[in-house]
Amino acid sequence: MAASAVSRRRVGLGVRGGDALLRGTVTLYLSLIVVLPLTAVVWRSSQDGWAAFWRAATQPQAMAALRLTFTVALVVAAVNVVMGTVIAWVLVRDEFPGKRVVNSLIDLPFALPTIVAGITLLALYGNSSPVGINIGYTRPGVVLALAFVTLPFVVRSVQPVLMTMEPDMEEAARCLGAGPMTSFRRIVLPTIAPALLAGAALAFARAIGEFGSVVILSGNIPYRTEVASVHVFSLVENDDTGSAAAVSVVLLAASVLVLAGLNLIQRRRTRHAE
Amino acid sequence: MSILVRHATRRFGNFTALDDVSVEIPSGSLTALLGPSGSGKSTLLRVIAGLERPDAGTVEIDGRDATGLPPQRRGVGFVFQHYAAFKHMTVRENVAFGLKVARRPKAEIRARVEELLELVQLPGLAERYPSQLSGGQRQRMALARSLAVQPSVLLLDEPFGALDARVRKELRAWLRHLHDEVHVTTVFVTHDQEEAMEVADRIVVMNHGQVEQVGGPRDLYEHPENAFVMGFVGPVTRLGELFIRPHDVELRLEPNGTTSEAMVERLVHLGFEVRADLVLHDGQRLQAQLSREEAEALELHQGQIVFVRPSRTRQFAS
Amino acid sequence: MRSRGGRYPLRVLALGYLGAVLLVPVGAVIWRAFGDGVAPVWQAITTPDALHAFWLSLLIAAIAVPLNTLFGVACAVVLVRHRFPGRRLLDAVIDLPFAISPVVIGLALILVYGQAGWMGGWLAERGIQVIFSLPGMVMATVFVSLPYVVREVAPVLREVGTEQEEAAWTLGASPLRSFLQVTLPAIRWGVAYGVVLTTARALGEFGAVTIVSGRLAGQTETLTLYVENRFEAFDLTGAYAASLTLAVLALLVLLAMTRLQRKEGH
Numbered sequence: 001m002a003a004s005a006v007s008r009r010r011v012g013l014g015v016r017g018g019d020a021l022l023r024g025t026v027t028l029y030l031s032l033i034v035v036l037p038l039t040a041v042v043w044r045s046s047q048d049g050w051a052a053f054w055r056a057a058t059q060p061q062a063m064a065a066l067r068l069t070f071t072v073a074l075v076v077a078a079v080n081v082v083m084g085t086v087i088a089w090v091l092v093r094d095e096f097p098g099k100r101v102v103n104s105l106i107d108l109p110f111a112l113p114t115i116v117a118g119i120t121l122l123a124l125y126g127n128s129s130p131v132g133i134n135i136g137y138t139r140p141g142v143v144l145a146l147a148f149v150t151l152p153f154v155v156r157s158v159q160p161v162l163m164t165m166e167p168d169m170e171e172a173a174r175c176l177g178a179g180p181m182t183s184f185r186r187i188v189l190p191t192i193a194p195a196l197l198a199g200a201a202l203a204f205a206r207a208i209g210e211f212g213s214v215v216i217l218s219g220n221i222p223y224r225t226e227v228a229s230v231h232v233f234s235l236v237e238n239d240d241t242g243s244a245a246a247v248s249v250v251l252l253a254a255s256v257l258v259l260a261g262l263n264l265i266q267r268r269r270t271r272h273a274e
Numbered sequence: 275m276s277i278l279v280r281h282a283t284r285r286f287g288n289f290t291a292l293d294d295v296s297v298e299i300p301s302g303s304l305t306a307l308l309g310p311s312g313s314g315k316s317t318l319l320r321v322i323a324g325l326e327r328p329d330a331g332t333v334e335i336d337g338r339d340a341t342g343l344p345p346q347r348r349g350v351g352f353v354f355q356h357y358a359a360f361k362h363m364t365v366r367e368n369v370a371f372g373l374k375v376a377r378r379p380k381a382e383i384r385a386r387v388e389e390l391l392e393l394v395q396l397p398g399l400a401e402r403y404p405s406q407l408s409g410g411q412r413q414r415m416a417l418a419r420s421l422a423v424q425p426s427v428l429l430l431d432e433p434f435g436a437l438d439a440r441v442r443k444e445l446r447a448w449l450r451h452l453h454d455e456v457h458v459t460t461v462f463v464t465h466d467q468e469e470a471m472e473v474a475d476r477i478v479v480m481n482h483g484q485v486e487q488v489g490g491p492r493d494l495y496e497h498p499e500n501a502f503v504m505g506f507v508g509p510v511t512r513l514g515e516l517f518i519r520p521h522d523v524e525l526r527l528e529p530n531g532t533t534s535e536a537m538v539e540r541l542v543h544l545g546f547e548v549r550a551d552l553v554l555h556d557g558q559r560l561q562a563q564l565s566r567e568e569a570e571a572l573e574l575h576q577g578q579i580v581f582v583r584p585s586r587t588r589q590f591a592s
Numbered sequence: 593m594r595s596r597g598g599r600y601p602l603r604v605l606a607l608g609y610l611g612a613v614l615l616v617p618v619g620a621v622i623w624r625a626f627g628d629g630v631a632p633v634w635q636a637i638t639t640p641d642a643l644h645a646f647w648l649s650l651l652i653a654a655i656a657v658p659l660n661t662l663f664g665v666a667c668a669v670v671l672v673r674h675r676f677p678g679r680r681l682l683d684a685v686i687d688l689p690f691a692i693s694p695v696v697i698g699l700a701l702i703l704v705y706g707q708a709g710w711m712g713g714w715l716a717e718r719g720i721q722v723i724f725s726l727p728g729m730v731m732a733t734v735f736v737s738l739p740y741v742v743r744e745v746a747p748v749l750r751e752v753g754t755e756q757e758e759a760a761w762t763l764g765a766s767p768l769r770s771f772l773q774v775t776l777p778a779i780r781w782g783v784a785y786g787v788v789l790t791t792a793r794a795l796g797e798f799g800a801v802t803i804v805s806g807r808l809a810g811q812t813e814t815l816t817l818y819v820e821n822r823f824e825a826f827d828l829t830g831a832y833a834a835s836l837t838l839a840v841l842a843l844l845v846l847l848a849m850t851r852l853q854r855k856e857g858h
Contacts, residue, residue: 038700040704115835116819130620212799232696258691259691325761361778
C-alpha cells in the first residue's frame with residue numbers, strides 16, 4: 001500500500017530533535033575528515049592561478065607519469081575484464097576440490113596491505129627471482145602490481161550475476177544449434193555486461209590511484225616507470241604542494257568522472273528496465 | 275478507555291491518507307476499521323498509536339489529549355501484520371520486554387509471562403525463538419507481548435493478513451473470544467469484510483481517507499448509506515439505479531404482474547447456496563442468490579425462463 | 593552444466609592466473625622469509641622498532657575502527673531512514689575514499705591540518721599537533737577506511753525495517769533503547785563484517801599514512817611503513833618478516849570474512 005510504504009520510510013529515530021542531531025553529527029564527521037581536506041586540494045591546485053595549474057599538470061615528468069598511469073590502468077582493466085570473467089565463470093560453473101578455498105582467496109588483495117603485495121610480487125618476479133622472471137623496475141612490473149591489487153573487482157562483480165543466471169537460456173540456445181562460444185557471446189555476455197562494466201570501472205578507478213605496491217615493484221624511474229601517485233608523492237616530499245595538488249586534481253577528476261559515469265549508466269538502465 | 279479522533283488529516287506528499295477524519299471508539303468495544311487498500315485505515319490506526327503524527331487534528335485517549343504524546347506514553351498495545359517479533363530474543367524475552375522496560379520485579383515478570391502464555395495458548399514454548407514458531411503462534415506471541423503491559427487500548431494492523439486461510443479463521447474466533455475475556459478497547463484494521471462482520475461489534479468503513487459509515491455489522495449490511503458501503507460490505511447486483519442484494523431477488527415460475535421476465539444464463543453451485551446469473555429482456559444482467567432447497571423447488575436450470583422481482587432495493591443520491 | 597571436456601582449459605587458465613598473480617608470490621615470501629631458518633625471522637620481528645611499529649598499527653586501528661563503526665551505523669540510519677535534500681550527495685561523498693589515491697589523501701590532510709594548513713596553525717596554538725603525529729595518522733586511517741561499515745550495514749538495516757523498533761516503542765521503550773536492544777542485534781552481522789573490512793583496511797594503510805606521519809622510526813612508523821623502511825635499507829629479512837606478520841593478519845581477516853559471509857547470508 002502506497003501510504004504505509006511511504007510512511008515507513010519517513011520514520012527517523014522517532015525523536016524530532018534527535019534526527020537532526022544525528023544528521024548533523026554525520027555531516028560534521030564527513031566534512032572534517034573527507035570534504036574539507038579534498039576541498040583544500042582543489043583550492044590549492046588553483047591557488048596560484050590557472051596558469052600555474054596548467055603548467056604543473058603539463059610539466060613533462062608529470063605528463064609522463066599521468067600518461068603511464070592511465071595507459072596501464074586501461075590495460076589492467078582490460079586484462080581484468082577477460083581474466084575476471086574467466087575466474088568468475090570457473091568459480092560458478094565448475095567444480096573441483098579446494099574451490100571454496102580458492103573462492104575465499106580472491107579477496108586476498110582486499111585484505112593484504114599494498115606494500116606487502118609489492119614485496120610479495122618482487123620476491124617472485126624481481127631480480128632475485130627463483131623462476132628467472134625479472135620485471136622489477138619495468139612497466140610490466142607496474143601492470144603486474146595493479147593486476148594483483150584490482151583482481152577481486154571484476155570477479156566479485158560478475159560472480160553474483162552468473163550465479164543467479166538460469167541455465168535455461170543457454171540450454172535453449174544449445175538446442176537451437178549454438179556452440180559454446182556463440183552461446184557465450186550472444187547470451188552470457190549481454191547478461192553480465194553491466195556488472196562487467198561496473199567491475200572494470202571500479203578496477204580502473206582503483207588502479208589510477210594505487211601507490212603502495214607500485215612504489216616497491218616499479219622502481220619509480222621518472223619518465224619510465226613512475227606513476228602519477230608516486231610523482232605526487234615526490235612533489236609533496238619536495239614541499240611543492242601546488243604542483244602536487246594540480247596533478248592530484250587530475251587524478252581526482254578522472255576517478256570522479258569514471259564513477260559518476262558509471263552511476264549515470266546504472267541509473268538509466270534501471271529506468272529503462274521500468 | 276474510549277478513543278476520540280477529531281478532524282485528523284495526514285498527507286504524504288501529494289497523497290492524502292486521512293482527510294478530516296473524526297471517529298469515536300467506545301470504551302471496551304471491538305471495532306474494525308474496514309476499507310480497501312489506500313483507504314487510510316492503517317494510517318488512522320497508527321495515528322491513534324502515535325506512530326504517525328497527523329498534520330492536523332487531535333487524538334484523545336480516555337479523555338486525555340494524547341496528540342502530542344509519543345507511543346511510549348499512550349498506553350497502547352500494537353500488533354503488526356508481520357508480527358514484528360524480536361528475532362534475537364526468545365518467546366519469553368519477547369513477552370517480558372515491556373515489563374523489563376517498566377522495571378517490574380523479576381518474580382512479577384516471570385509470573386505475568388506464564389499467565390499470558392497460558393492465555394494465548396502457547397505454554398511450553400517460552401524458550402523457543404520466533405523463527406521456530408508458526409505464523410499463527412508468532413502472532414499470538416505478539417499479542418501476549420502487547421498485553422503484558424496492560425494497555426488501555428489494543429490496536430491490531432491487519433493481524434491475520436500474513437496467515438493462511440484456515441489459521442486466519444481460527445485466530446479470528448480466538449480474538450473475539452479473547453476480547454470477551456479481557457475487555458480491552460480493541461481496534462483492528464482489515465480489508466476483509468467477512469472478517470470485520472464476523473469479529474467486530476462496530477465497523478468503521480473507510481474509503482479514500484474518509485469515513486463512509488460507522489455502525490454494527492447488521493446495520494451496515496441492511497442500511498448502507500451509500501453505494502460504496504453497500505458494495506463493500508456485501509454482494510450487490512444492480513438494476514439501473516436500484517441497488518439490490520442478490521438474495522433479495524425473488525424468483526418465480528409464473529409472472530404475477532410485478533415481475534420481469536428473465537433467462538437463467540448460468541447457475542453456480544456454491545455449496546449451500548446457488549447463484550443464478552440472469553439476463554433480462556432488455557439485456558440487463560442481474561444476480562440472484564437462493565438456497566439449495568429453493569433452487570431445487572424451482573427445478574432451476576440453465577436456459578430456463580423465470581420471473582424476477584427484487585423484494586428490497588436501495589437507491590442512493592449521486 | 594556440469595564438468596565436461598571443455599572445462600579443463602578454462603579451469604587451468606583461471607587457476608594458473610590466480611597462482612601466478614596471487615598464490616605463488618605469497619608462497620615465495622614465506623619461503624624467502626624462512627630461507628635462513630626461523631631464528632633470523634623471529635629476531636627481525638622482535639627488534640624494538642619492529643615491535644613499536646606493530647603496536648602502533650594496532651593502536652591506530654583500535655582508535656580508527658570504533659570511530660568508523662559508530663559513524664558507519666549512524667550514517668546507515670541516516671541514509672536508510674531519513675528523507676532530506678542532499679541525501680544522494682551524502683551517498684556519493686561516502687564512496688569517495690574508495691576512489692581517491694592514498695597519496696592525495698595524505699596531501700589533503702597536510703593542506704588542512706599541517707602547520708601551514710587551514711586549521712593547522714589554529715590547532716598548533718592550542719598545542720595540538722596533527723601532522724607528523726598520532727592524530728594525523730589516525731585521521732588518514734579513518735579517511736581511507738570510512739565507507740566499509742556504512743556500506744555493509746545500510747542494506748541490512750533497510751531489510752530489517754522499522755516495525756520491530758515501533759513495536760518496542762509501543763511497549764514503552766525509548767527510541768535509543770529500542771535501537772540498542774532491538775535493531776542493533778538485528779544488524780549485528782552486517783556490523784561485524786563491516787568492522788572486519790575496516791580493520792583490514794586500517795592495518796594495511798600505507799600511502800596516506802606515509803605522507804602524514806613523517807616516518808620517524810620507533811615513533812611514527814606503522815608496520816606497513818616499517819616494511820618499506822627495511823626494504824629501502826636493503827634489510828630484506830626484516831622486510832619479509834614484517835610482511836609475513838601483516839600477511840598472517842590478512843589471512844585472519846580473510847578467515848573472519850568467510851565465516852561472517854556465511855552468517856550474513858552473502
